Amino acid sequence: MGDLWQVTLVSPPYTVLTYERPSHFPAMTPGLRVIVPLGRSHRMGVVVGPAREAPSGVEIKPLIWPLELTPILDEDYLDVADNLASRQMASVGRILEILLPRGLRTAAVTFRVDRHVAGRDLPGMVRPSELSRFSPKDLSALMELWLAGRMRVRVNAKREAEERFVSLVSDPPWAVRPNAKRQLRILEHLLDNGPQSLFALKHSLGEWAPDTAAKMEGRGLVALGELTADRLAEVDEGPGRCGEAEPPTYDLTPEQRQTLAELSATMDNGGGAHLVHGVTGSGKTVLYLEMIRASLERGRSVILLAPEVALACKLYRNVLTHFPGQRTIFYHGYQSPKKRERTFIGVAREQGPVIVVGTRSALFLPVRELGMVVMDEEHDESFKQEDRLAYHAKEVAWYRVERSGGLLVLGSATPDVKTFHAARNGAIPLSTLRERVGDAVLPEVKLVDIGSLSSGQAFAPETVKALRETVKAGGQAIVMLNRRGYAPLMYCLDCGETVRCPECEVGMTYHKGRERVVCHYCGLSYAYPLLCPKCGGSNYVPMGEGTERLEERLVEALPEGTGILRLDSDATRRQERMEEILSAFGRGEAQVLVGTQMISKGHHFPGVTLVIVADGDLGLNLPDYRSAERTFQLLVQVAGRAGRGDRPGRVLIQTRNPGHPIWNDVLSGDYPAFFEREIGRRKLFGYPPFSRLALIRISYPADCKNGPAALSAFKRVLEQYKGGLGVTVLGPAPAPLSMLRGRRRFNCLLKGGDWGALRTLFAHAAQANSDPKQVRISLDLDPLTTL
DNA sequence: AGCACGCCGACT
DNA sequence: GTCGGCGTGCTC
Numbered sequence: 001m002g003d004l005w006q007v008t009l010v011s012p013p014y015t016v017l018t019y020e021r022p023s024h025f026p027a028m029t030p031g032l033r034v035i036v037p038l039g040r041s042h043r044m045g046v047v048v049g050p051a052r053e054a055p056s057g058v059e060i061k062p063l064i065w066p067l068e069l070t071p072i073l074d075e076d077y078l079d080v081a082d083n084l085a086s087r088q089m090a091s092v093g094r095i096l097e098i099l100l101p102r103g104l105r106t107a108a109v110t111f112r113v114d115r116h117v118a119g120r121d122l123p124g125m126v127r128p129s130e131l132s133r134f135s136p137k138d139l140s141a142l143m144e145l146w147l148a149g150r151m152r153v154r155v156n157a158k159r160e161a162e163e164r165f166v167s168l169v170s171d172p173p174w175a176v177r178p179n180a181k182r183q184l185r186i187l188e189h190l191l192d193n194g195p196q197s198l199f200a201l202k203h204s205l206g207e208w209a210p211d212t213a214a215k216m217e218g219r220g221l222v223a224l225g226e227l228t229a230d231r232l233a234e235v236d237e238g239p240g241r242c243g244e245a246e247p248p249t250y251d252l253t254p255e256q257r258q259t260l261a262e263l264s265a266t267m268d269n270g271g272g273a274h275l276v277h278g279v280t281g282s283g284k285t286v287l288y289l290e291m292i293r294a295s296l297e298r299g300r301s302v303i304l305l306a307p308e309v310a311l312a313c314k315l316y317r318n319v320l321t322h323f324p325g326q327r328t329i330f331y332h333g334y335q336s337p338k339k340r341e342r343t344f345i346g347v348a349r350e351q352g353p354v355i356v357v358g359t360r361s362a363l364f365l366p367v368r369e370l371g372m373v374v375m376d377e378e379h380d381e382s383f384k385q386e387d388r389l390a391y392h393a394k395e396v397a398w399y400r401v402e403r404s405g406g407l408l409v410l411g412s413a414t415p416d417v418k419t420f421h422a423a424r425n426g427a428i429p430l431s432t433l434r435e436r437v438g439d440a441v442l443p444e445v446k447l448v449d450i451g452s453l454s455s456g457q458a459f460a461p462e463t464v465k466a467l468r469e470t471v472k473a474g475g476q477a478i479v480m481l482n483r484r485g486y487a488p489l490m491y492c493l494d495c496g497e498t499v500r501c502p503e504c505e506v507g508m509t510y511h512k513g514r515e516r517v518v519c520h521y522c523g524l525s526y527a528y529p530l531l532c533p534k535c536g537g538s539n540y541v542p543m544g545e546g547t548e549r550l551e552e553r554l555v556e557a558l559p560e561g562t563g564i565l566r567l568d569s570d571a572t573r574r575q576e577r578m579e580e581i582l583s584a585f586g587r588g589e590a591q592v593l594v595g596t597q598m599i600s601k602g603h604h605f606p607g608v609t610l611v612i613v614a615d616g617d618l619g620l621n622l623p624d625y626r627s628a629e630r631t632f633q634l635l636v637q638v639a640g641r642a643g644r645g646d647r648p649g650r651v652l653i654q655t656r657n658p659g660h661p662i663w664n665d666v667l668s669g670d671y672p673a674f675f676e677r678e679i680g681r682r683k684l685f686g687y688p689p690f691s692r693l694a695l696i697r698i699s700y701p702a703d704c705k706n707g708p709a710a711l712s713a714f715k716r717v718l719e720q721y722k723g724g725l726g727v728t729v730l731g732p733a734p735a736p737l738s739m740l741r742g743r744r745r746f747n748c749l750l751k752g753g754d755w756g757a758l759r760t761l762f763a764h765a766a767q768a769n770s771d772p773k774q775v776r777i778s779l780d781l782d783p784l785t786t787l
Numbered sequence: 788a789g790c791a792c793g794c795c796g797a798c799t
Numbered sequence: 800g801t802c803g804g805c806g807t808g809c810t811c
Binding site for chain 1: 809810811
Binding site: 009011012013038039040041042043106107108 | 788789790791
């Protein structure tokens with residue numbers, strides 16, 4: 001009998017099982033992907049190590065076939081997966097399933113044997129199921145071919161076809177028959193969820209979806225193939241479509257030189273995290289580039305992370321111009337599985353140092369010899385993934401550089417309060433950039449009291465005046481409103497009801513361009529105009545403001561012919577639109593850009609001299625411990641878009657609450673002052689960083705009979721164990737959005753000294769779930785929002 | 788995830 | 800009566 005190995009399955013049941021290495025098999029290393037038999041079928045698994053003894057009571061089966069000559073994954077990678085698994089209380093197999101591109105974790109493969117050598121008795125194509133029936137002699141012969149590289153792995157054609165991405169080619173209304181239900185469902189689904197693979201479409205809509213989508217491609221309703229963003233990024237040279245790359249600057253300011261020296265010191269002192277707090281426009285990108293150079297000189301790879309694709313793309317351009325000839329890789333979660341698969345293998349097979357630029361998922365590329373990770377805009381919430389696998393890129397990056405002795409650069413104008421606290425305590429080094437580069441100065445920020453504004457007006461006279469002046473002077477303006485759509489409420493004049501989502505019990509937002517009312521929480525939408533379900537009337541009045549309506553108001557308020565662009569997730573549903581809008585505005589093709597917080601993120605528009613915040617109070621008074629931090633960050637970031645060129649900028653923030661203490665700090669842009677006040681408040685109430693916070697989310701279908709009983713069972717268990725673990729429990733109480741997608745929701749906030757206690761308490765509660773089919777309970781450690 | 792088993796509805 | 804839907808259960 002051959003030796004025994006532990007294999008973790010990367011598909012259900014995700015367990016670690018023991019298999020025998022058959023005699024024809026080559027030597028094995030952890031990380032090797034293999035096909036294993038399971039029941040009457042077969043799976044892909046990853047070898048984790050030798051098994052000391054055989055488990056009792058089961059028949060040990062032999063491994064079927066390896067999927068690579070040398071493992072793509074090394075022990076470092078498995079260790080990161082292991083770490084994530086223990087933090088998530090999930091199995092390693094489940095984690096690997098999420099981290100690996102689809103083509104690298106499917107067992108639906110065919111081995112193609114080289115035509116020239118496949119003998120008469122050996123077939124040209126072999127499936128895993130056939131391999132288990134081969135004679136030992138044939139298996140040995142085949143293995144010789146495999147080891148000689150004359151046998152290739154290919155993902156099955158049907159699987160492969162489902163990897164293709166479907167995307168919209170035009171905005172609504174679409175040219176389809178109104179009763180073409182399936183086609184409309186696909187179009188609506190794509191509008192709500194963005195481009196996605198046929199595979200994903202099949203899963204969310206049904207078996208019919210791929211066929212219907214293929215037919216729709218023929219009629220020009222959708223596009224099938226690689227994502228446009230991929231194609232953009234594949235153009236490695238030529239004029240940048242991701243915005244202009246900043247020209248190489250070698251004239252560093254004294255502040256920049258100082259920071260560079262400090263970063264180098266951390267790098268050479270065994271690495272670790274280092275916070276760079278630099279005001280907007282202080283030239284952090286140049287520092288990243290210089291540090292990349294330093295890392296490459298030491299023969300070590302670099303991962304450069306930005307919070308979103310457009311920003312990552314801009315950084316990528318910078319890297320390309322700075323390091324011509326260097327192996328650089330662009331990677332993000334919206335690339336097609338096929339492209340991600342190619343990149344993944346490419347990175348694993350790379351011998352020398354590489355530069356990876358991307359969004360948070362790039363952190364899971366199997367980069368070896370990792371010398372540095374840079375997280376630009378480190379405070380940004382998109383570095384935390386919430387769905388499927390909950391992780392914060394900062395924690396993973398921290399873990400990775402700690403293992404490799406690398407440097408983690410955290411850069412921001414408005415750092416995360418927790419990060420800044422660590423820096424203030426001396427736990428991590430801090431470098432500060434107080435001035436903008438070149439002749440640019442920080443903009444002047446002013447409040448505009450809109451308390452007396454009538455409900456039909458969105459802008460104060462002062463705001464309109466500033467906009468007109470800016471446009472007249474040939475400058476550019478940005479108008480931010482953190483609420484998309486036309487109007488957040490539709491009010492029925494006949495009976496006084498507002499349109500509400502039946503699944504979530506919240507108001508539905510009117511989207512004029514889409515001719516629909518949409519629930520922003522679950523995505524459910526109705527065609528508009530519609531009849532009031534209560535009185536049958538159709539006299540709806542839109543109430544409140546969204547970006548779409550704001551755009552309309554700007555058209556009215558500004559001189560005819562003023563170019564106005566809108567940037568929000570509705571305007572950018574089609575993948576390429578965001579780049580188009582951003583670069584059109586960057587080229588000065590429009591004078592006003594109106595949008596949601598999307599426009600606040602790190603973009604560099606030298607022509608912008610005026611920034612308007614249409615509603616500065618939005619989000620300020622939410623019952624969430626981080627609402628002040630979030631508002632400060634958002635406002636300072638958007639203010640930072642003004643005056644980045646040679647002309648000074650100004651910022652007008654409209655508010656109904658000019659007396660609020662936060663404005664002092666926002667007006668002066670004084671982060672340390674904001675921090676001192678905020679950290680005092682956190683200490684007083686025992687919020688992070690003075691405690692560990694976790695949110696338990698409990699939900700059950702609105703019609704579930706034993707839901708309330710399950711809820712009180714959880715409550716009992718939490719009360720029973722909390723004292724012993726030193727955890728404070730608030731709730732469970734109905735969530736602020738007490739109904740979502742037809743499910744009743746409850747939140748329970750846990751506050752404790754360490755993560756372990758919070759996990760343990762959750763484990764006790766989860767164990768007490770008597771009806772896991774209906775009642776869902778989940779844990780969110782360090783939640784972004786406690787709402 | 789696959790594949791088998793098992794229990795209900797609508798058809799040659 | 801059978802065919803076939805998909806709920807449930809198991810996999811070294």
